[in-house]
Amino acid sequence: MRPLLVCPGCRGPLADVTGGLRCEPCGAVYPVVSGVPHFAGGGVESGPGFKERLAARAPSIYRAARLGARVLFPVWNTRSVKNLRRLEGEVFAENRSPVVLNAGSGDASGPGMSALSGRFRARMINLDTAVLPAVNLRADVGGIPLADGCVDLVLAKALLEHVPGPDAVIGEFARVLRPGGRVYVEMPWLEGYHGYPGDYRRWTAEETSRVFAGHGFAEAETGIVAGPASAAGLFFREFLGSFFDNPALKFLSKDVIGSVLVFLWRFLDIYLARKKSARVLAAVVYYIGVKGK
Numbered sequence: 001m002r003p004l005l006v007c008p009g010c011r012g013p014l015a016d017v018t019g020g021l022r023c024e025p026c027g028a029v030y031p032v033v034s035g036v037p038h039f040a041g042g043g044v045e046s047g048p049g050f051k052e053r054l055a056a057r058a059p060s061i062y063r064a065a066r067l068g069a070r071v072l073f074p075v076w077n078t079r080s081v082k083n084l085r086r087l088e089g090e091v092f093a094e095n096r097s098p099v100v101l102n103a104g105s106g107d108a109s110g111p112g113m114s115a116l117s118g119r120f121r122a123r124m125i126n127l128d129t130a131v132l133p134a135v136n137l138r139a140d141v142g143g144i145p146l147a148d149g150c151v152d153l154v155l156a157k158a159l160l161e162h163v164p165g166p167d168a169v170i171g172e173f174a175r176v177l178r179p180g181g182r183v184y185v186e187m188p189w190l191e192g193y194h195g196y197p198g199d200y201r202r203w204t205a206e207e208t209s210r211v212f213a214g215h216g217f218a219e220a221e222t223g224i225v226a227g228p229a230s231a232a233g234l235f236f237r238e239f240l241g242s243f244f245d246n247p248a249l250k251f252l253s254k255d256v257i258g259s260v261l262v263f264l265w266r267f268l269d270i271y272l273a274r275k276k277s278a279r280v281l282a283a284v285v286y287y288i289g290v291k292g293k
């Protein structure tokens with residue numbers, strides 16, 4: 001990754017200095033901590049929430065709850081695995097050593113990510129402002145510290161609803177992608193507000209396509225990641241949780257009772273997500289775009 005890095009402020013070249021990187025043209029210095037360049041600092045970290053406190057106080061209960069949450073999670077993802085495998089095949093067919101930018105990677109897990117080959121995942125730059133073990137480039141998506149045209153594929157899974165200025169971010173995707181490079185977007189259509197730390201919008205696949213076209217992308221494909229049954233389950237759980245502001249009672253009503261009540265609904269999406277009318281109440285949609293030559 002090192003040869004691809006540029007200053008996010010002025011896009012100038014970076015020189016290695018003790019403990020970090022220094023931009024020659026503008027003089028900005030960026031620390032490198034445990035091998036991870038930090039181009040963004042602060043901002044996102046907040047104090048421990050209810051889940052973090054539970055994890056610290058009662059780790060076995062927390063682990064059981066987390067496993068339960070995974071098993072009972074109301075979303076049936078019908079598409080991510082297929083989409084990501086296909087993109088891996090297409091990208092490798094064009095470039096044997098591709099650069100993949102996982103923008104807003106979080107812990108680089110998430111639906112479909114484990115379906116990618118280890119060889120492909122090893123090519124991945126996991127960019128996030130959060131400090132997580134998987135993050136190997138700490139930076140803001142509005143100022144990506146990568147050279148123009150060096151990326152083959154940008155993944156933006158559940159990212160764009162969380163950025164205040166999406167045009168700047170999509171402009172950055174267009175800049176770092178090579179001509180013919182691909183972008184893969186997953187975005188909620190019908191999900192409740194979920195700010196980590198902010199939640200700014202919902203886009204249909206049509207709107208995603210329109211906005212990306214404004215940045216020189218051609219739509220390759222759009223569709224549904226999770227259908228109406230997933231949306232119904234998510235909303236019912238949130239509805240139960242909305243009776244309580246107390247975090248422990250919300251957790252009990254939404255994550256425990258709500259999840260147990262609705263977890264079987266999601267399997268209806270095996271049937272429903274394939275129907276034309278699935279887009280009306282889809283929980284999550286996707287967009288694949290190709291950058292113009």
Ligand SMILES: [Zn+2]
Nearest residue numbers: 007010023026
């Ligand atoms: Zn600079």
